[in-house]
Amino acid sequence: MTSAPHASARPGAVNHPPVRISIQAEDFDIASEIARLGEGRADVGAVVSFTGLCRDEGGTLEALELEHYPGMAEGEISRIVEDAVARWPLSGVTVIHRHGRIAPGGNIVLVVTASAHRGAAFAAGEFLMDFLKTRAPFWKKEHRRDGTATEWVEAASRDDAAAERW
Amino acid sequence: MTSAPHASARPGAVNHPPVRISIQAEDFDIASEIARLGEGRADVGAVVSFTGLCRDEGGTLEALELEHYPGMAEGEISRIVEDAVARWPLSGVTVIHRHGRIAPGGNIVLVVTASAHRGAAFAAGEFLMDFLKTRAPFWKKEHRRDGTATEWVEAASRDDAAAERW
Amino acid sequence: MKVLYFAWVRERVGTAEEDLDLPETVSTPAELIGWLKTRGPEFESAFERPEIIRVALDQVHVEQDAPLGNPREIALFPPMTGG
Amino acid sequence: MKVLYFAWVRERVGTAEEDLDLPETVSTPAELIGWLKTRGPEFESAFERPEIIRVALDQVHVEQDAPLGNPREIALFPPMTGG
Numbered sequence: 314m315t316s317a318p319h320a321s322a323r324p325g326a327v328n329h330p331p332v333r334i335s336i337q338a339e340d341f342d343i344a345s346e347i348a349r350l351g352e353g354r355a356d357v358g359a360v361v362s363f364t365g366l367c368r369d370e371g372g373t374l375e376a377l378e379l380e381h382y383p384g385m386a387e388g389e390i391s392r393i394v395e396d397a398v399a400r401w402p403l404s405g406v407t408v409i410h411r412h413g414r415i416a417p418g419g420n421i422v423l424v425v426t427a428s429a430h431r432g433a434a435f436a437a438g439e440f441l442m443d444f445l446k447t448r449a450p451f452w453k454k455e456h457r458r459d460g461t462a463t464e465w466v467e468a469a470s471r472d473d474a475a476a477e478r479w
Numbered sequence: 480m481t482s483a484p485h486a487s488a489r490p491g492a493v494n495h496p497p498v499r500i501s502i503q504a505e506d507f508d509i510a511s512e513i514a515r516l517g518e519g520r521a522d523v524g525a526v527v528s529f530t531g532l533c534r535d536e537g538g539t540l541e542a543l544e545l546e547h548y549p550g551m552a553e554g555e556i557s558r559i560v561e562d563a564v565a566r567w568p569l570s571g572v573t574v575i576h577r578h579g580r581i582a583p584g585g586n587i588v589l590v591v592t593a594s595a596h597r598g599a600a601f602a603a604g605e606f607l608m609d610f611l612k613t614r615a616p617f618w619k620k621e622h623r624r625d626g627t628a629t630e631w632v633e634a635a636s637r638d639d640a641a642a643e644r645w
Numbered sequence: 646m647k648v649l650y651f652a653w654v655r656e657r658v659g660t661a662e663e664d665l666d667l668p669e670t671v672s673t674p675a676e677l678i679g680w681l682k683t684r685g686p687e688f689e690s691a692f693e694r695p696e697i698i699r700v701a702l703d704q705v706h707v708e709q710d711a712p713l714g715n716p717r718e719i720a721l722f723p724p725m726t727g728g
Numbered sequence: 729m730k731v732l733y734f735a736w737v738r739e740r741v742g743t744a745e746e747d748l749d750l751p752e753t754v755s756t757p758a759e760l761i762g763w764l765k766t767r768g769p770e771f772e773s774a775f776e777r778p779e780i781i782r783v784a785l786d787q788v789h790v791e792q793d794a795p796l797g798n799p800r801e802i803a804l805f806p807p808m809t810g811g
């Protein structure tokens with residue numbers, strides 16, 4: 314299941330950077346997502362990408378299963394992106410979050426931020442990730458290789474602390 | 480001209496992450512550089528990439544010309560990477576810096592950092608960029624579209640300030 | 646009112662979604678959780694630590710003591726672990 | 729000793745590299761810059777603001793008051809603008 318990507322610019326907003334948000338089961342292509350933000354825009358000086366991957370937890374993990382709240386996931390990520398756009402001079406933002414079953418080494422989430430200046434691109438990327446972790450309605454369940462009972466991942470207090478920095 | 484890439488792991492160092500440093504005239508492929516750090520390593524949870532692009536400076540720039548100090552460029556970047564490896568638990572670092580003539584919109588520099596944790600990958604990426612700016616022996620010269628005299632880019636005091644944060 | 650459950654809250658409750666007529670006395674998410682717990686052992690289990698439950702009204706996060714109002718849907722779920 | 733110049737220092741000096749016999753009195757990079765300035769107007773121009781010149785001995789950054797020692801090469805250049 315793929316949500317329709319949001320429109321690439323907010324209608325009526327002057328100088329609002331293009332924003333692309335997608336919640337999808339399929340994998341994403343990091344290169345084309347980075348290229349999209351640079352494309353035809355020679356005023357972009359810095360592009361930062363963050364890719365979150367499924368770790369194998371010391372070889373014990375068979376797969377992660379990501380549940381999400383359709384509709385709210387897109388809405389909440391949009392709100393987080395708008396906060397970032399209000400705080401930093403960005404020339405583009407892309408957020409892609411996968412759901413469903415993901416094997417170790419597979420992509421989970423991609424955040425790409427573009428700006429004329431590197432400080433803004435780095436800060437906005439880290440801000441987006443901190444708030445995706447604590448506010449976007451996704452839940453991870455671990456399937457173990459040894460077939461023991463699956464377990465829901467517990468929220469990390471360090472993630473709350475990371476979000477509280479901003 | 481392409482410098483030979485450094486060896487991908489430091490001989491004799493236990494648990495030293497793979498490091499790839501390249502000073503080259505040719506363009507680089509961001510996707511394959513990111514994939515290289517994730518490849519066959521399911522313990523990597525976070526990959527951050529920074530791409531520095533040539534801005535067009537409001538349409539006035541014909542091209543940038545990057546001069547560098549061969550030998551020292553590789554050496555100094557290696558030292559900066561070692562500082563980052565000592566400070567953060569990284570599972571891989573790649574730094575590619577181009578020299579020669581680069582048109583607006585073209586890639587100049589790529590830094591990719593991988594870690595089990597996103598905070599380390601973000602911090603190390605920003606640290607590497609801050610020190611590349613102030614310590615790697617590269618100099619940019621601007622060629623203007625209107626054919627007026629070329630000018631060397633002046634070092635920005637905000638870059639020194641950024642490096643002094645660490 | 647449409648009530649949605651996610652992740653282990655959904656698993657313990659045994660359903661993803663139900664339509665409920667709430668008693669007049671329920672005016673906040675906290676009160677809703679308290680009332681749900683009286684509906685059987687599966688709800689008792691899902692909400693055994695009510696303070697950690699997150700709430701969204703019409704797909705927007707709210708605190709448990711926010712006025713419930715008259716939303717189209719209310720969702721109850723564990724702390725999020727995406728990203 | 730091999731002396732290298734880069735960027736606008738190179739352009740003003742008019743050469744990228746030269747082999748020089750330094751006088752005994754030159755024992756730091758700052759003294760080297762001072763001595764180079766006596767070698768003609770192109771050096772006078774390249775080093776008109778000596779305090780901003782960066783120095784590397786055998787490809788490692790050093791301060792201008794560091795001991796010169798006996799390096800294979802010494803490089804003089806403007807503040808860096810890469811990245």
